[in-house]
Amino acid sequence: MNIKKSLLIIMVFIGVILACTPDEIEFTVPPPRDRTEQQIADNDSLLNYLETHYYNKSAFADTSLDYSVDDIVIMELPKDSEGNYLELPDPDDNELLINDVVTLTTSFQDTTYDYYVLDLNPDAIGPEPNFTDDVSIIYSGQLPNGTVFDSTPNAITLDLIQVIPGWRDVLQDFNTAEDGPTVNPDGTIGYSNYGFGVMFLPSGLAYFNAPPGGAGIAPYTNLIFKFELYDAAPNDHDNDGVLSHFEDLNGNNNITDDDTDEDDIPNFFDPDDDGDGVLTINEDLNNDGDPTNDDSDMDGIPNYLDEDSTESNETE
Structure with missing residues (x-):
């Protein structure tokens, strides 16, 4: 095959350039249909x-x-x-x-x-x-x-x-x-x-x-x-201690539309999901490798998604 890279890959934030030769068929991209x-x-x-x-x-x-x-x-x-x-x-x-x-x-x-x-x-x-x-x-x-x-x-x-x-x-x-x-x-x-x-x-x-x-x-x-x-x-795309499939908070199998702090960076790429200035990886207070089970103020929202958690108990 002349294509050297997988034709399946569609990068979320960056483009992929695929190798091709002059004899390969080219198509003009039409406007999207309904x-x-x-x-x-x-x-x-x-x-x-x-x-x-x-x-x-x-x-x-x-x-x-x-x-x-x-x-x-x-x-x-x-x-x-x-x-x-x-x-x-x-x-x-x-x-x-x-x-x-x-x-x-x-x-x-x-x-x-x-x-x-x-x-x-x-x-x-x-x-x-x-x-x-x-x-x-x-x-x-x-x-x-x-x-x-x-x-x-x-x-x-x-x-x-x-x-x-x-x-x-x-x-x-x-x-x-x-x-x-x-x-x-x-x-x-x-x-x-x-x-x-x-x-x-x-x-x-x-x-x-x-x-x-x-x-x-x-x-x-x-x-x-x-x-x-x-x-x-499993992937942890932002290395924040939360596996990427757990960052699909609304459960729609689309991790690009979950953005807790609304900073236009989806949680799976955001090392500080709640925007409180404390990295998600540092909100793992019990040091068990899982920030999702730490909830300092006991409000049912884990610290890494809770901007109002008790920060005095967190390690920056």
């Missing part, structure tokens, strides 16, 4: 895709084995000479996607989205990631026409706050590996019994009207990702 109207069109397209494409289901019959994204083969139904779809070939081996995917719903940018997930290893038992974790993953991204626009042959680590929104919704519902990491004889890292599947995302949970330059992705394109989810590790 998200609700676009979601209706995207969902119709996704349902049509799922109803007219199938996968090699029997290839994953042995649940004791660990499979890879390369083992997943998605094909379009055959057509007759007039372009009409024919019946599913080899139904003992294949299955229509629409029969095996799970329909899920989320809210993003004040819009309700349906998206679809094919879970090929429901027996994975490792812990599920938080939506702000680093995840270790292998993936392959493709367009509905089958063109692969990005892939990684080896596991990479991605911060889930820096990926397209659909990834956060999907991956926090999948389990990580039961065992690993182990070092294979060839020096690669191995895992077993990991989260494994395919996600089918509308453009509103992907790049919407502004896909990354040089990727060959047109605006308003639905995307498909095969993936192997290996591991997850």
